[in-house]
Amino acid sequence: MKKDNPTKKQNPITDLLRMDRIPHIWCPGCGIGTVLTSFAEALRKSEIDLDKVAVLSGIGCTGRVAGYVKMDSIHTTHGRAVPVATGVKLANPEMKVVVFSGDGDISGIGGNHFIHAARRNMDIMIICVNNFNYAMTGGQVAATTPKGANASTAPYGNFEYSFNLPYLAEASGATYVARWTALHLRRVTKSIQEALGKRGFSFIEVITPCVTLYARRNRLGDGLNLLKYYHEKSEIQHGADTRTVDISYQGKLIVGKFVDIDKPTFLDCMNEHLGKVLGDKYQPYGVNND
């Protein structure tokens, strides 16, 4: 990796970003940039070959991440980053495939893809930036909006139950599940690093401030106020039962690493099973650069 040039100082993250596209489009106080920094930090620390990392996004504010990282990156359609990632992984099993997307993308329009990729234990990592609403389109109610919160399409408050994403991920078969807030910078980095070192479906949810829409509509103040809320109401409970970690409006945020198990991935299962059934006729796929 490129060492810092002592004569011309620059932010080390610039190695990982398409600086010709910065400044990014995110609002002041938005936490997506912070999560991206944690991701970059994790990549750096894990000393992974960046040529072998692909970043995919769907649509939405977080969906823009793919366009800012200086790695092989695909900005797909709304909700479909997970199946595109599945294709990338299966075509090229040596890649570390990361889906960086918002809550609407992952659990709303792309919810079906999310649970099925987890069920198959597809070897991909999902970083889900959860800001409790559809931000890019103007703050509409989402599958993650806590009951009682206001949104532009829930002007009288949201009365629907919301998803508990770690529970959904675990129940669907994820082998690594963690939740943090954007304030838990180092923890986010560590979780991403751990997930990069694992094989299997990993899911990291990061609760992140949406100042312009969610906070403003709910009169929660600015980014700093939201970070303060995270600080006050976060409770680290590693290994917590994911059934107990759902989030109520401005309520307690149970964070931590909830699941960290090992089991064969989709390709492991495919190779093992077809090898057993077909014998010599079958050449293990994606092993030794196929």
Add this chain to the structure above:
Amino acid sequence: MTEIRFSGFGGQGIIRCGLITGKALSLYDNKHATMTQSFGPEARGSACSSQLVVSDDRVLYPYISIPEILISMSQEAYEIYEPELSEDGILIIDKDLVKMNPARGKIKTYSVPSTRFAEELGNRITANLVMLGFFSSVTSVVSADAMKKALPGLVPGRFLDLNIKAFDKGYDYGKEILAKEKKSKTPTQKGKK
């Protein structure tokens, strides 16, 4: 050009009949044979049929219109498809499963206890092969040799011998019937106008 319909109920291997005959004709008898099938949404039990259009040249219209040959292995299929059969066509039925209505026009009927024969051979699942053997001997549309060559890949390998046996059973029975027919026909031939 010859149009053939195999019919029966789902699970009898009716589609397979069309496949075997079509493959035999196109790969080993130097003919063009287009096979289509029709079935309901049920996987088993409803009336089903497969159709073959056989020709020396490329088949254009892929469906049958007025078949010359109808094979019926169930009462329901017989009731549905018999009226479409050409007036001077050939009708082939499973003797025990189809109760015939009075014959129509100049339709020639052949019947074979295909299911019973198959049961006697040890597996009723081969009734369709008995029927195919019978069909090829009484119609001569396709050669027995080509039919047997067509079997591998279309019947499970471990049942290949059984299927060939079933085919032969039907084929030989057909030859017997034809021989009897010839015998009984010869004297009456003179009386025909």
Add this chain to the structure above:
Amino acid sequence: MVHFGNLKPKKGKIHIEKDMCKGCAFCVEYCPKDVLELSEEFNVKGYHPPVVIKEDDCLYCQLCETICPEFAIFVTLKEEEEEGEKGESRP
């Protein structure tokens, strides 16, 4: 990595790309040593970027660098700069 035998506290030098800042003040709020403060001046976008007010207090924890959503602030090791050593610049 932990280096035993060299417990000298680290010193950091803070670099601020003023025009990239959107004034969220995360860095100011979460600096454990209150090294930063929002400035009175406006940047090109009309935000108040942070300024370093107590550089000597900076312990090179890099929290400001990590929390900044705009990639507008980063910290380098001071010793390295002064001694011109090519030491491990990242923790």
Add this chain to the structure above:
Amino acid sequence: MKKVKADPKGVLSGSHYLDGDYAIAEGGLAAGCRFFAGYPITPSTETAERFSERIPSVGGVFIQMEDELASIAALIGAVWGGKKSMTVTSGPGFSLMMENIGLACMMETPLVIANVQRGGPSTGLPTLTGQQDMMQVRWGSHGDYKIIALSPDSPQECFDLTIEAFNLSEIYRVPTFVMTDECVGHMHEKVVIPPAEEIELVERKWYTGPKDQYLPYKNDKDMIPFMIKIGDGYRFHTTGLTHDERGYPVINAECQDVCVRHLNDKITMNADKIIRLEEDEIDNAEIIVISYGITSRVTTRAVRQARKAGIKVGTIRLITVWPFPEKRINELAKKVKAFVVPEINYGQMVLEVERCAAGQTPTVHVPHCGGWVHDPDDILKAIKEAAK
């Protein structure tokens, strides 16, 4: 364009008795398709079944996805991951794929989709035939783009045209469609698969220049940009947003103009090279019957009878359905008394014929709402009527 021979591993050389669906799968494997993602839907499922059975010993991956949206999405990922990829579907599944067909067009992703058409709208006639997605394949996704679509009339052509579809998709970096139908899909006929060395394939247009100078959307002389594969160190970006040569989003009218013109022009300007027609007795024809797929076989019967009755009938079979042979139809419209267009829908490709005839000659449509092929007599009647 670099031509290569087919990899013998995927080629099942010899004579077979196959249905159209199976032949599509064999065509895909022969063309080097090593990634198949799909979702079961009648009457196309047999292609997926055949792939799932055959691909493990050929060195590829079959995955049954959770739906059609995921299937086409996975294809896009796999293509950028370096594999030739295809899927198969039918009406409702085709509708679900539309969004990401647009993405594939926008990202200039070469891939093949076979549509074994059935009667619609909605669930319609799952087990019965139709040719009702002919306009959807052209216009179904939003925005302006062009695709290539081929229409086989037999299992043999299902095999041949699937290979051709792969070649065209690689040459023009565009989703290419094999628009067949239930009748051909489920029809068994003899299919001859040639030896691998006789199957000519087009290799993907790989970029070989310096890594830091790669621009994913910079046009080459032939209007087609070079491709790279994820993981080879180009650290490229691609997006469904309107983008510049670098693949970076640029959201303004100027960039949109360049981007959209390119997506359309690369097909339009190469249309003569892409289009394949089969013409019969056109020279002295008074009436020309224009058809495609299974309908062209049905048509032949009617045409023979019409000729017997002394009518000068020519036929055109569209092997390439899109791009549409505008020039040829327009030229012929000056000479003939009428066009007759039978198709198993309520009027789709006939609109194109009418447009290209441009008022020079009448166009007679012979519609059929699906579920069955035309009665040749209906086509004959239309020919006779038009010849009056």
